[in-house]
Amino acid sequence: MAIIKEQRAKAQVLQPSMQIGKSGITEGLIKELKSQLKTKKLIKVKFMKSFIEGKDKKQVAINLAKKTDSVIVLQVGHTVTLAKKKKINKKPKV
Numbered sequence: 001m002a003i004i005k006e007q008r009a010k011a012q013v014l015q016p017s018m019q020i021g022k023s024g025i026t027e028g029l030i031k032e033l034k035s036q037l038k039t040k041k042l043i044k045v046k047f048m049k050s051f052i053e054g055k056d057k058k059q060v061a062i063n064l065a066k067k068t069d070s071v072i073v074l075q076v077g078h079t080v081t082l083a084k085k086k087k088i089n090k091k092p093k094v
Contacts, residue, residue: 010042011081017040019047019048020064025071030067033068033070044080045079047080054079058075065080065082071083
């Protein structure tokens with residue numbers, strides 16, 4: 001729980017590193033977002049009006065998080081902050 005609060009605090013001061021416009025969510029965009037998540041761990045993405053018009057912002061953010069294997073930390077208006085998912089080690093330790 002403390003980790004989420006810490007990430008939300010960091011998200012407040014972040015500038016959007018990507019903008020999604022009228023071309024939408026493409027394979028190139030997904031690849032770039034995954035790369036940024038790998039290095040930064042926390043990124044902010046802004047949806048431009050030309051892309052989000054007539055769509056459910058929350059559903060678009062959920063779809064983006066699924067495609068980039070990330071979790072939504074914070075969503076305010078046309079902006080969503082994503083964090084890299086932590087891998088859970090399913091192998092039992094001996």
